[in-house]
Amino acid sequence: xxxxxxxxxxxxxxxxxxxxxxxANALVADAVSAGExxxxxxxxxxxxxWVLRRAYGFDRGEVAQALTQVLATAQFEFESKxxxxxxxxxYAAGEADFADHVIGQQGVEAGCxxxxxxxxxxxxxxxxxxx
Numbered sequence: 001x002x003x004x005x006x007x008x009x010x011x012x013x014x015x016x017x018x019x020x021x022x023x024a025n026a027l028v029a030d031a032v033s034a035g036e037x038x039x040x041x042x043x044x045x046x047x048x049x050w051v052l053r054r055a056y057g058f059d060r061g062e063v064a065q066a067l068t069q070v071l072a073t074a075q076f077e078f079e080s081k082x083x084x085x086x087x088x089x090x091y092a093a094g095e096a097d098f099a100d101h102v103i104g105q106q107g108v109e110a111g112c113x114x115x116x117x118x119x120x121x122x123x124x125x126x127x128x129x130x131x
Contacts, residue, residue, distance in 0.1 A: 001077060002031065003039040006047040013048075013066060014056065028075060037077040040070065042084060042106070046099040049091075064092040083109050096121040104128050 011017055012024040031038050045067065052058040052066060067088050070076060078084055086108075087101035094101070100119060104127030107115040114129040122128040 001037045001039050003041070004044060006044045006051060009040065009044060009048055009070070010051050032075055038075055039077045042079055042102050045070070045084060046102055049098040060092070063098070064088060080106065080109055090125060094121070094125065096125065
């Protein structure tokens, strides 16, 4: 298995830099040909959301669509995929950042009753308790 950094995943998704995008595409194609999986960490997905929002101006719906595509890519392997899918659903339906929902879902997966926060955007989200 080979891990992907955020910048490689961004190039693969946006195709905005011809040289780097070709290399990212070739990496994925080679992995598919070899039957090899590509690992995408939760941190990479959180960074991806930040990059797509800030650098590319994606709105929440566009980001959710991109994450849905990434999570559905058969060649990609994820840590705690079910938690990431739950975090994506909460992100798409709410106001808080994707990273916050990942934190909450990881807490749930770890057995936490809730994650305590000062972030008012998470009020009413079952994984959190706002102080």
